[in-house]
Amino acid sequence: MNAYRSHEEMPAIPPEDRIAAYYQPIVALDTRRIFGYEVLGRERTGDGVRSLGPFFSDERVPVEDQVRVDRLLREQAIAKLGETAEPPFLFLNLKPSWIYRHYHSSGELHTLQLLEKYGISPSKVCIEITEEEFRGSMTELNEVIDEYRAQGCRIAIDDVGSGFSSYDRIAQIQPNLLKVDIHMMKKSASHQGYLGVLRSFSTLAEQIGASLLVEGVETRQDLQRAIQIGARYAQGYLFAPAEAEFRPKDDFAQVIGEELEEHKRKLQASERIWLQKGKRLFMSIAETGTRERLEETEEVRRDGALSNEASERYDEAISRWLPDLDEDCLRVYLCRDNGIQLSSNHSRSPEGTWRIEKDFRGSDWSWRPYFIPHLSHAEPRTESKISTKYADLDTHAWIRTVSLPIGRELVLFLDIVDRTI
Template identity: 60%
Template sequence: MSHLSHTSAIPSAPPADQLTAFYQPILALDSRRIIGYELLGRQRVGDEVRSLGPFFTHPQVPELEQIRIDRLLREQAFAKLEASPDSPTIFVNIKPTWISKHYHESGELYTLQLLRKYGIEPGRVCIEITEEEFGGPMSDLVQVIDLYRAAGCRIAIDDVGSGFSNYDRIAQIRPHLLKVDIHLMKRSASHSGYLGILRSFSSLAEQMGASLLVEGVETRDELQRAIQIGARYLQGYLFAPAEPNFRAPDEFVPLIEEELNAHRRQVQISERSWLERSLQLAESARSFGFDRLAASAAGSCPTAEEADRILEQWLPLLDECCLYVFMCRNNGVQLSSTLARKPDGSWRRDEQFRGSDWSWRPYFIPHLLQSKQEDTRVSPKYADLETHAWVRTVSICLGEFVLFLDIRDDIEPSI
């Protein structure tokens, strides 16, 4: 949502007879169907349709005028919703200052009044808290949002990743949906850091019991990225712009199914490749003598130097995808040094990590448990802290020890 300069012309309020509610579809990956629409304001002047974005974002447009026009749009939408047999959800954008100020002045919430007027189930309305600097006490805003929640409405936070939606406010509002800022989606196409942020929002939503909604999906590549980061809901021009009428709920089922099938095939090929690679690494490690090193623990625990020596002898057999190799005891304490590949392809020994306890890392215990059952395991893709490359960790269970290899995932492994 762009903010206009103070020096630009102040937009006037459109006449009521030119005011038209438009709707952009929101789709669910699980059902592949349209499940709702975002309400957007338009002005019809003859055959021309104009966005009301400048009117609602210009800092010199009187707030009471913005609220008046917004209410007319909401009433249009709710009247249409009452007449719709397919019961889509309407996503209503409301500025935080509007709902907080009006409620504390009047004790009423206009949207809830409309629900009663048109006999609409509150669950068919999602209150979308828009990006805005809210200067009042958060407790006042949360109080009003909780009234919507108690009535049965769903709550979404818009433009997650931009100004308004910091983590403190997300935690206090406890939304049902996190709507990702459109600019993050665009930047993630060419910058792995933004892709990592998008993945983190998926984890955040999961931990909060919320769902991720990705807007601005304009291409099939962006749809694939939305699937990869764990989005549940989608919105964008790939499907449809904002329009004055609702579409058939199943109109985009073939498109979404095609991309979901492509995603499944890609993941299956990748996971099968990495499983085969991990099994080959495990066979190589055992044939090279790691099993004998592990077996010697029955008599006396091998030293870090012994572990380093056999690791260094094994390094020439590892291809250029492998970045780090180290060995831990099965309690999470690192036995060996960390062998790290240098930019020129040679290896360096980093002894500072000997004795480090990695059992606190979220992946370690699941890795260990599954490794004991299946000998090897491959982690999901993540960004390496030092190189920022996308990597996976392969773990190989060797009795009382676990061998770990961090391997690049942006280079096709030679299997």
């Protein structure tokens, strides 16, 4: 039984001479080198070492004892940094309540005092705000975080997507790094919804000027997943557990390089597949007469106004083409180059049959992110364009949209399932 979780006795306070700071490497995918280390608490025992995580998370342990032990760990880590010729970056975990409570009572920041004591630049430290249920003033907490930032420290938010890291708090704190919760990444391997959420964190980081750090990377497949969602940094047992010493910076360059090359190879293969798919579709609309029938309908429209008669003729032309499309095509529809949909949606049912959804006639899709780039077909309009991968609103499948120019003003759109990476 875990000593810290025993219900028969109060959790034991680890003796100071058995407390040790350990360091888990964080690698940068852009440089392929160790970027820094997260400082983690360990207790040396007769059988080896054990994590102090349960000690810090046990609500029965007085906060004063947790802070005292944490300060010992921080001082060990910062002192070690001062003894290192080329000091790496350190990630120091701090609960919001600890930061808020100490500064509120003393007006001092212990970490900054330690950095000054050992002659370490604050630019070598990242203050990692860990997840907890925080009930203090966010305004005052932000003042403390801003003080760390003003001195040169970076700021990270841990366990993005859980407890403390709501979007509102992320917006207020404006961190330099977002750390993705390991459990979400594991679920993403089997659940497309989680992968979409992870991709959204990458987009969020990009929009606020932060970098994405994926922790808990245990296998090469995990590393591929981290690369796929746009992580800049990775951390986990694939590289190393927390250890007592720092490692050479290039220790993991080979595995990072191999997985980056594999990701590049998959991307290139995927793009070749989609380029060929677009070319085949462009040839198909000409060979089957679909292009000609759509252009003829456009020519007979009066004053450019959308009419039921014209929409029916567009639908008829598209319907004749549907049997030539493979099973990955989910949807086909025709638009003007101003974004207005002229035809119905021709959508594939789960059973594989096609249904016509007339309610979409007249819809304006110019707001969709992929639409405007798809209208910039060079003259003459003789090529297809392909969007990036995104989740379909109706089926939640990962799809791409292929656009095929028709004459001067029409664009035929196809939503197609993307089974590549």
